[in-house]
Amino acid sequence: MILALLSFATSYFTPAIYFYVLYATIAQIDLTNQYIQYIARVVALIYVIVYLIAIAGGLSGSVWTKYAENISRVFALMTFALLGLVTYNLFVVYLNLSGSGIDFTSFTQMSILAMIAVNLVGFFALIFLHFCTHPDLVCKLFADTISYWYYQGAYAQTMVAHAFCNVDDVSWGTKGSTGAHGGKDY
Amino acid sequence: MGYQGIHWCPWWKRLLNLEGLLRLRMVLYYLFRCFWNAILAYLFIYIDIVVSQPEAGVANGVNTGARIILVVIAIYGTAQMFIKLVLAMIHHIAWMTCNCCRGTMEEVRKSKVKNLWNELNN
Numbered sequence: 001m002i003l004a005l006l007s008f009a010t011s012y013f014t015p016a017i018y019f020y021v022l023y024a025t026i027a028q029i030d031l032t033n034q035y036i037q038y039i040a041r042v043v044a045l046i047y048v049i050v051y052l053i054a055i056a057g058g059l060s061g062s063v064w065t066k067y068a069e070n071i072s073r074v075f076a077l078m079t080f081a082l083l084g085l086v087t088y089n090l091f092v093v094y095l096n097l098s099g100s101g102i103d104f105t106s107f108t109q110m111s112i113l114a115m116i117a118v119n120l121v122g123f124f125a126l127i128f129l130h131f132c133t134h135p136d137l138v139c140k141l142f143a144d145t146i147s148y149w150y151y152q153g154a155y156a157q158t159m160v161a162h163a164f165c166n167v168d169d170v171s172w173g174t175k176g177s178t179g180a181h182g183g184k185d186y
Numbered sequence: 187m188g189y190q191g192i193h194w195c196p197w198w199k200r201l202l203n204l205e206g207l208l209r210l211r212m213v214l215y216y217l218f219r220c221f222w223n224a225i226l227a228y229l230f231i232y233i234d235i236v237v238s239q240p241e242a243g244v245a246n247g248v249n250t251g252a253r254i255i256l257v258v259i260a261i262y263g264t265a266q267m268f269i270k271l272v273l274a275m276i277h278h279i280a281w282m283t284c285n286c287c288r289g290t291m292e293e294v295r296k297s298k299v300k301n302l303w304n305e306l307n308n
Contacts, residue, residue: 006266016226115264122271
């Protein structure tokens with residue numbers, strides 16, 4: 001129940017978070033460089049346009065689902081870009097590893113370090129906890145990480161947009177999906 | 187009554203065009219969701235870019251004035267990850283200590299799990 005609530009809450013404002021993190025992580029690369037500021041705006045705008053296309057497709061019904069993978073591919077590219085940008089921002093902008101290094105009196109840097117520790121240590125602790133009982137599955141999990149990231153575009157964005165657009169459709173799946181969505185009674 | 191197809195519906199339903207209204211409702215729902223996302227994105231930009239100017243605080247060459255929202259998003263993500271990790275660990279440890287070692291699993295399920303286990307490991 002808690003997990004379902006967390007997932008629902010997050011899926012509700014995923015677009016705003018994606019938009020802002022894309023914009024801010026590019027803008028922060030160099031706040032004084034005008035070109036980087038323009039690129040940040042253009043990329044954020046492209047994200048909004050792609051998301052609006054996903055919404056329009058989701059509302060248009062089953063015909064769209066044939067082409068939804070193209071939007072998912074664009075979202076997947078953005079996910080990889082976001083991973084790279086966040087990693088770059090963490091090490092170069094926040095922890096300043098390319099400059100003066102870590103300042104142990106800085107609250108921001110220490111909170112970033114604590115969050116990295118909680119996420120990485122917790123994630124690997126959970127995985128290796130399963131290693132003694134499910135060694136094969138743990139190896140598969142590591143092997144599938146890249147494809148998991150790739151499919152995040154579909155799972156976290158296209159499918160969520162499609163699901164939100166079709167909450168009135170309570171059928172179990174393929175039944176009736178070959179026809180035009182809606183209007184079948186007329 | 188005239189022709190009644192598989193998807194026949196009464197004249198008053200056709201007049202009201204309920205199906206069409208339902209689609210419109212979905213569009214409105216989605217516009218409502220987009221509206222809140224736009225407000226949220228505006229708030230993010232306003233707080234991080236407008237209120238916290240880069241020159242608001244600079245310590246050791248590191249800008250401490252801006253990027254509050256990104257840190258807040260990171261705290262939210264970490265908190266969520268932490269809850270999921272703790273729940274997953276509790277479940278797995280409980281499974282290992284209760285079901286797996288003490289053999290409290292139902293007899294019917296035990297053979298199925300054993301078969302699955304063999305399939306996965308072979």
